[in-house]
Amino acid sequence: MNLVGPCGAFGAWGPLDRADPPHFNSMKSNMGSLHTLRKWLLAKTLGFGVTLLCLGGATATSALAKEPFDFLPLPEQAKPVAEPAEGYRLQRVGTNGYVVMSGVVQANFFVTKTGVVVVDAPPVLADKLVKAIKSVTDKPVTHVILTHDHADHAGGASAFPGAKIVAHALTAELMRVYPDPKRPIPTLTFSGARYDLKVGGTHFQLIYPGPNHETGNIIVYIPEQRIAMMTDLFAPGWAPYLGWGNADHIPGLLKSYDALLALDFDVFLAGHAYRIGNRHDVEVSRAFFLDLWNWTKETIAATPFDPSKAEPGNLWLAQSIWFKEIADKVTPRLIAKWGNELAAVDAFTHSTVMAVVVSTFTDAPNIPDSALKP
Incomplete structure (x- = not known):
């Protein structure tokens, strides 16, 4: 597919196919080839999002409409x-939710004896x-x-003037x-792992499992x-969003899954997608996380880093090629196993694998082997 648009120095985009990257050693003296490599990396590593930003919404929509992706x-x-009709x-x-x-x-509210409690306000x-x-x-x-x-979940809170805004202290700090x-800055905050909020006969347990999708994100x-609620950990029935929703601490996601599954619940409310979730959805998403994490770690160990594939000293480029090589191996495995069960496994998984690669080196969590088993 050829997409042409006002992309500055990059000019026209080349075909977005599955070709291997041009090897740097064959183009050391050819700046035009370097230009080709950069175009290829942008198209393959950043994906269609960069193209859409470059082209602008209307042009991109037209281009996509003419040639749908498989x-x-x-x-x-x-x-x-x-x-x-209400929109x-x-x-x-539950009984009052x-x-x-x-x-x-999605957003949730509960009608108690003394008033309404809203959970998130998109x-x-x-x-x-x-x-x-x-x-x-x-x-x-x-x-x-x-x-x-x-x-996208707190930006509508100002629609409820006079209400107490409740959140973890770390959320208020951010x-x-x-x-x-x-x-609005939260007016009722708590620190630590748990806070019990009782309003009009309804008991809300606010549980902080540690940093996850975002520092301060609570159950x-x-x-x-x-009923259990945790926003943006995952969407029921869907593969993760880009970079697992731009997660603040990817290893902390596993802690969040385990904290949820330690609770006794039937209904799970996640903040996104077209239906409410349940306990099975949490179990399935945790299993996907384990495959993604474990297979990425295995592939890192089996894929040597080769800096000669980039200009000497250009560590950013060399690593981006290496990250892509790892993601190219892991992504098809995840699609093959999960493609019929979870939605959009073939949309953001490639980029999410690369985010996990970075996390394994920067967060470098010492996760016990027992925690990485189904």
Whole structure:
């Protein structure tokens, strides 16, 4: 596929095929070939995202429409669900809980005896969340629990003035770095691993398993209703987003899975995708994590780093080629095993493998072998 656009020095993009990278030793004296290598690395390593940014939305959409890519179809369990005229779906969970869904974004609220407790407030749902609450009760929103600081889940909190904003102290600390009026600084925070919040007869356990998707990202657990919530750990029925959702601490994801599975729950609410989740979804996503982590580690050991594939001294380029070689080996294995069960395994997995490669060297966690078994 040839995509041509206003990409500055890179000019036209070459075919995005599965060809091997040009070897640096064959082009040391040819700057045009170096240019070819850079184009190839950008196209293959950064993928279509760079191309889309370079071309601009309309042109990119047109190009993609003319030549569709050959990706795996979505499994039935992961397909989108039609939305009613209101523009959102409202699903009851537990005895007093509701999930508001629009597109792939979700938020939750619980109607207690004394008021409404909201868990996360995505900005794209802010108006819909307010409407959904009013369709169920005239009680005021007294608390907004923020699982973490990211704007796509906290950026609608200002729609509930007067409510107590509840979060981990680490989340509040992050939100103070660049204050955002759309994300009010939490007024009720806790430190450490757990906080019990009781509102109008409903018991919310706020559990911090350690850094994971984001520092401060917490589990919200309602034991009496067997409901567990953790936003952005994964989307039920889906493979991970790019770089496992740009995870702050990839090894900490495993701790989060294990902390969740230590709880007694049937319903799992994840903040994203087209349906609510369950315990089996958590188990499946953990199993995918183990395959991704273990196979990446095995492949690193079996794939020697060869700096001669880049210009002497250009460690960035040499490592990017090596990362890609590892991801090229791991990704097909993951697609072969998980492609029929999880959605979009062939979308971001290649880049996620490379993120795991970096994590194994920088985070370098001393994970016990027993923890890396199914």
